[in-house]
Amino acid sequence: MFDDFFIRALVAGIGIAFVTGPLGCFVVWRRLSYFGDTLAHSALLGVTMAYTFDLNIAISVFLISSVIALILIQLQKKTNLPGDALLGLLAHSSLAVGLVVIGFLTFIRFDIMGLLFGDILAVTTDDLFVIWTGGALILIVLKLIWKPLLASTVNYELAEAEGLNPDRAKAIFTILMAAVIAISIKMVGLLLITGMLIIPAAMARNISDSPQKMVLFSIIGGLLSVILGLYSSLEFNTSSGPSIIAAALILFILSLFKIKQSIKLKN
């Protein structure tokens, strides 16, 4: 069944959408889109490391992204630079270092376009295993930290005062972000992963009135984007990442009509 590259891509994409849906909601709520971007940019370094030391790409990307997240936390504590400057610094320097390292690795043929924008031909049966087991683990952990994470998203002090340990939830969430980037990089590409996190969640925000509903609609939006995007990628011979993100954008635009309606109803 997984012999067909397209079926493999579809199964991989569906697995990714289940994970990016709920995580994307938290990215939107906690204003972490640029943070997600930074981790994704640093993923290139992870990919080069995987080729150099012959590691699994997902594991290697996960490790590098986690290290970058730790460095960010340290820099936030030790410098007076604003958060967005630090994020920009880490995002672009890790991307640059990654590209420089690729320049040195002349013995390997790199498909830079595939890395940046995703490549459905690259998804192997091993990748499916990594995406689905990794994805299931991410969702289980997210379920476990759901309450403290949501509570501290609403109000940090309330969560802390009532004994929910928001700092621990935040640290775990950072690791989950690195993990979701690691499992989706091949499919969506490192420049577009944040789009996969944010756009379905933003679409869901337009049509939901509770956190749970937003998560549900965000997953559905992600699934539709993957299916529509991959079919059009096959049809028009376009890169998988941009096709998926474009499909998500169309869904987002459609969701705007719902807002218009509800505003009309209020008036």
Added chain:
Amino acid sequence: MNSNNNILVKLNNAGFRQSEKWLVEGVSLTVEKGKIVTLIGPNGSGKSTTAKIALGIYKNIEGSVEKYTTKVGYVPQKISIDWTLPIRVYDFMLLTETIEDSAIDEALSLTGVIHLKNKNLGSLSGGEFQRVLIARAISKKPELLVLDEPVQGVDYTGEIALYELIKKISDTLNCGILLISHDLHMVMTATDHVVCLNGHVCCSGSPIDVAKNNEYKALFGEKASQILTTYEHKHDHVHSDEGEIKKN
């Protein structure tokens, strides 16, 4: 450690410093089951800081905090909710603890906002939101309630009703309350212990002791002191229509 089983939280000479500036220092106080401890003091005197020290929100403190309960309900003074998160009153009630629907309804009814249960939190007025905050804190039946100016923005009649509710909750749940309030009538009628802050503890004791204290008078003025003393006065006699004094 806990020789008295009724103690819920105890501050020993506690203080908190933020970038070399003391927000508050040298605070010692104890909140016991069924008792209401009120913090009063001018703006910037460290009332909210003291509450946050007691709650364990501030970590790097001077002195020490002993906390003997984990069932805490908190009504913060300022709460800013980011409206990128769609959240109804109902979801907000379940934010830190899973509680039964009946308990949610009961708490929302007590604070008079049951009709807002399915409204989006962002659509509430300041006073309505404050009532929801109180309902959320009491619905989990906490052992320790920390209320930081809980009735701000609530209309006058609502204010009195909510203060009566807080008193009732302290009696029925037998929970300890740490209250920050500017309402000196409330301080007088319902409070067991008053701590007057001005960067440090300027005086503390029963409401009437504090009212008579010279430092309190210097801080709040003679008038505030009179309000408190008049208030106590009111309890041992009533005035007849002719102005004649009748002992209770």
